[in-house]
Amino acid sequence: MKQIIITIVLCLTFNLPWVSALNVQKTEPAFWWSGMQNTELQILLYGNDISTDNVSLSASDIRIKEIVRLENPNYLLLYLDLTETAPQQFDIILKKNGEQAVIPYQIKDRKDSPAGAQGFDASDVLYLIMPDRFANGNPDNDRVSGMLENKVDRSDPFARHGGDIQGIENHLDYFTDLGVTAIWLNPILENNMREGSYHGYAITDYYAVDPRLGSNQEFCRMVEAAHNKGLKIVMDMIFNHCGSEHFFFKDKPSDNWFNFQDNFTQTSYQTMPQMDIHRSDYDKTKSVDGWFTESMPDLNQRNRHVATYLIQNSIWWIEYAGIDGIRQDTHPYADFEMMARWCRAVKAEYPDFNIVGETWLGSNVGVSFWQEDSKVAYPRNSYLPTVMDFPLTNLMSYVFDEETNEWDRGLAKIYDYLSQDIVYANPMNLLVFLDNHDTSRFYKTTPSSGLNRYKQALAFLLTVRGIPQIYYGTEIVMAGDKANGDGALRNDFPGGWKGDKVNAFTPAGRDSLQTEAFTYIQKLLRWRAGNEVVAKGSYTHFIPRNGVYVYERRLGNRSVVVLLNGTDEKKMLDLAPYREVLPASSANELLSGKNIRLDSSLSLSARDVMILEF
Structure with a gap:
């Protein structure tokens, strides 16, 4: 009998193509842990015509609960029972037509996992970073062979600019000096797309950091270094969709892995049908099942295998890298019940963990529907601890410009809005922010704005109920209008690239306006850190x-x-x-x-x- 031995170098490389007669190309996840609350493990195998292979394990204390052979013969799903499983190395053995593939697999000791999963709350201030636009710590990874978009052009707001994980790690002292307590990273996973890959929202590998940002090991090292300095790490995740270059989409596992997978239908971008008791089926289907864009096919979370894959992936990153929180992109665009199941699964493994969902709705009633234990959603429950207070952001964008002498203008609108906090199950678990990577920057360069508007808004942001988030560059009054395109909101941080004429990471590199702004927010942030009155x-x-x-x-x-x-x-x-x-x-x-x-x-x-x- 011909025998093929397949070797995986665990923790060093992930999901590399394997050369074998059975042609197994992917094993996801690449390893797992013993001692989890949920003792079921899904392993996805992908390779040429493997669905009819006979499957066995070399381990005596691991039981195969289910073997799922999907419509596409290139997939095999194994569901394993790890109830009595000790940490070990074992083999997954595939046999067909006298050939054999042996896939080494490791169950790790959970006690060896890095520290993390601390969660975040109103005692924290999150600092949001788009990694490609913050700092370039390793120019050697600017161009990576085999990537579909492999150019760096800082003059093009839609191109990659070269920022990376090393650049973020190089500035950990900058964050602690500023006074923030947590770093929220826009997506860092592989986005091997032909264009627009810099923003990270079209994932093509859920288990690998994009090599133009760094490696899995570099990310883990950065998280550990951040923890050593008292900083938490929040990771952006996307369950609603993936990138069209993902192998899931290029070679679809089944006829219901994606929504509208044979007939591109764009979402309406209206998520109110999720809660609307008068909704039509047409509106809800188009809202939830429609694609975000043609390059981001919509995953079907009602498919139990898709749901389990996504849930396991988030738990894998928490356990593997020790991240402290997750921000879930486009939360209301995904299936309500599946997302609730996910939140419960994460909290079962990590009781202190926090998840914030992007709940971009125009009213506090709409946002409140998505928060855990919502009175509005009852008897349904999202189990999502934290939601994003977009209505307050919209108010803050203009009320600090208006006179308040009249009841329906200026800060009176803030009072009116906050007086309605009864709609929220937990107002302290609201993410509050002046701007982010999808909105116009709060600071305006118009002469009438000046710093008074900026100072009032920041003082309010850092003392109001909820969990504050500031967007990178706010401290040096970076500006940008969404009317000029998303690139205008995502400019490079000055000084993050070798050869930059200005380095705003240093006091000497800031002009008088930036110095005044930086000193002001730094004073507020340092005062707020550890201040239980505002927390x-x-x-x-x-x-x-x-x-x-x-x-x-x-x-x-x-x-x-x-x-x-x-x-x-x-x-x-x-x-x-x-x-x-x-x-x-x-x-x-x-x-x-x-x-x-x-x-x-x-x-x-x-x-x-x-x-x-x-």
Whole structure:
């Protein structure tokens, strides 16, 4: 009998083509762990005409629960029972027509996994990075042989620019000095697409870091280095769709692996039918099953094998790399029940872990539907701990420009919106942000904007309920309008590339405006780090009077009171209505460092911000 031995170098290379008569090309995942809460393991095998192979294992304590032979003969799915399995190396043996393939497989000891899975909460501030646009730490990986898009052109906003994982690791001290506590990375997995691969949202390999960003090992090293400096890592994931160059799509496993897989149908980009009790079947199907773009085919999460594959993949990355959180892209575009199952599966393995879903809806009612234990969704439950407060982002984009003397303008709209927080199951588990990689940057270069708008908004962002996120470059007032294309929102961080004329990572490289902005946000971030009043405290606010919005954060006998003058005029604020949150006759003001007397009235400059500590 002819015997073919296939060797996998675990942890060093993943999913490389294998040369054998049986032509097994992919094994996913490449390894797993013992001691998981869920003792079932799905192993996907991909190769030429392997579905009719006889399958056996060399391990005595691992049982094959199910062998799934899909419509496409190039796939085999194995479901294994690891209930009594100890860490070990064993063989998956495939036989057909007198030939044999032996695929070594490893079950690792879970105790050897790296530290992580800490989760993130309102005590954190997330710093969002698009890796291709932040810093180029290793120019040698700018071009990688075999990649479909293999050019670097920093003058083209739609091309790759060369930022990478090494560039992020090189600047870990910059993040700690700034005062953020967690790094959220836009997708880093392989996007072997012919164009537009820089943003990462068209995955072509769910188990490999894109080689133009680095390797799996470099990512793990960066996570460990970040943990050593007290920084958490949040990883962007995409379950709704993959890239059209993924082998799943180029050689579809079954006739229901994708939605509309034989007839491209674009999503309506309207996700309200998921919660609309009056919806038509047509609208819901087009919303959830339609493709995001033609290059991003829509995965069918109702297919149990697809669902298990995606759930296992996220758990694999948590266990393998020790990431602390996940941001799930286009969360409402995927199947509700499957996504709920995923959230529960992750929390079962990692109780402290946090997941934030991209819930881009126009109302707080719509967003609240997607949060765990939502009153709006009951009796359904998404089990998604954290949702993104897009309605508040939309408000903040313009209310800090408007006068507040009228009830329906300016900061009065903030009060009105926050007064409706009863719709949320947990307002503290809302991701709050001024901008991100998909929206116009908050800072405007118009002369009328200046830094007053910027300072008020940041003070509010970092003291309001919820989990704050800032977008890379906010600290140096990077600007960009979505009307000019997504590339305008994703500019290179100055100084991240060798030869940059300006290096804004250093104080010497910042102009006076950038220095003022950086110093301001750094002071707020450092003050906020470890501050349990803003991380855990209650939120009490007052109806804006005379254009001034006042709110308190309180925990025990400690409190912080924030005053925002939303007008272009100096205001003399009568303090009588606010005595319930002013427990002393004076207080230290954070931003100025002065002790402020709190007698009968308080003077506020135009567009002023005060943060009083008691």
